[in-house]
């Protein structure tokens with residue numbers, strides 16, 4: 532998916548559009564459309580067969596005017612510097628739209644984690660930290676998980692950093708296992724935040740949350756969305772789900788718990804009893820009330836946008852919709868909750884994890900859920916009111932809000 536697409540060009544195009552509406556001056560515009568700092572490096576890893584393999588690693592600190600940069604690490608064969616730049620830009624707008632005192636960053640490694648042993652993954656995790664250790668820290672830049680990185684990988688990274696520095700600093704990384712200072716409620720935070728925003732959208736638009744929904748991508752974000760949609764909204768029928776290997780469909784509904792258990796046991800949704808096979812492309816086009824794209828970028832593009840029939844699209848994935856497709860969706864009256872608002876629950880609870888680690892006091896899960904709901908609901912309502920007031924799509928409204936906040940901080944610091 533999205534092979535011809537350069538996500539950073541998409542991110543810049545979206546930014547340019549909002550900057551034009553805001554009438555940002557030329558210097559501020561130029562400053563905010565590029566990362567402040569970026570690192571690209573090699574990571575030698577001792578492989579199980581006795582060889583040493585050199586991996587390519589990245590870290591982009593897009594903007595730190597509002598606070599230390601924050602953002603996840605993606606390990607993927609298609610990872611490029613431009614993917615990382617795009618994701619770092621979106622992190623900057625994301626932390627601003629939910630109004631948490633952090634900037635935006637992102638990192639990654641070009642690799643196929645499915646082909647690596649646990650020992651090789653540990654070597655890669657520790658090697659990544661050694662390459663950029665001087666740039667990391669709770670007051671500087673705070674990594675977290677993203678596609679194909681896990682709590683265990685965060686634990687190795689924390690250990691490497693603390694060993695190098697000779698200190699304990701749990702707030703330097705988030706998405707950690709609970710015994711090492713992780714937060715309650717982090718595992719499902721991205722999906723939970725997305726479902727809270729869907730709840731608000733249904734209220735504002737008069738859409739029945741108990742109708743059909745579909746989920747593309749069945750990892751952390753997708754699985755939890757499948758489970759939390761009915762749990763938090765009091766109903767809903769899951770009619771299709773997919774992962775990188777397969778897509779399945781049933782018009783009478785698929786039991787979310789059973790398909791999550793199947794995926795965890797078999798590693799894929801393929802072969803789930805009773806469901807019919809479909810394709811990732813067809814999954815996006817069913818007439819559902821809510822569609823959750825929760826895989827990778829560029830899946831809703833010019834060629835299929837006019838066939839999308841969802842009432843609400845909750846973009847749990849980063850960048851699933853191209854700018855051309857956005858225009859079509861808006862024209863067809865489809866309500867898009869844009870990625871950096873829809874999936875901001877992850878970074879919000881990451882921020883809560885960082886706060887807890889800094890004061891060395893940990894909250895119960897109920898408190899995390901309450902504060903997350905408060906943040907997401909407030910952010911959704913602010914963006915919704917802004918799109919109404921300015922007669923613009925939700926994505927543009929979210930950009931207007933986020934860019935205004937970041938530009939304000941940059942100007943207050945006297946940078947531009």
Ligand code: NAD
Pocket residue numbers: 532676677678679680721747748749750751752753773774775776811825826827828847848849874875877878
């Ligand atoms: P993950 O690694 O847990 O899961 C990714 C899922 O996508 C897997 O099920 C994989 O099989 C599926 N997938 C990969 N290629 C696919 C394809 N071509 N077609 C269909 N499915 C495919 O990752 P995740 O953490 O769930 O992240 C998913 C998306 O959500 C990403 O865009 C990520 O940036 C975004 N996101 C995640 C978080 C988080 O906290 N986990 C936070 C914000 C945004």
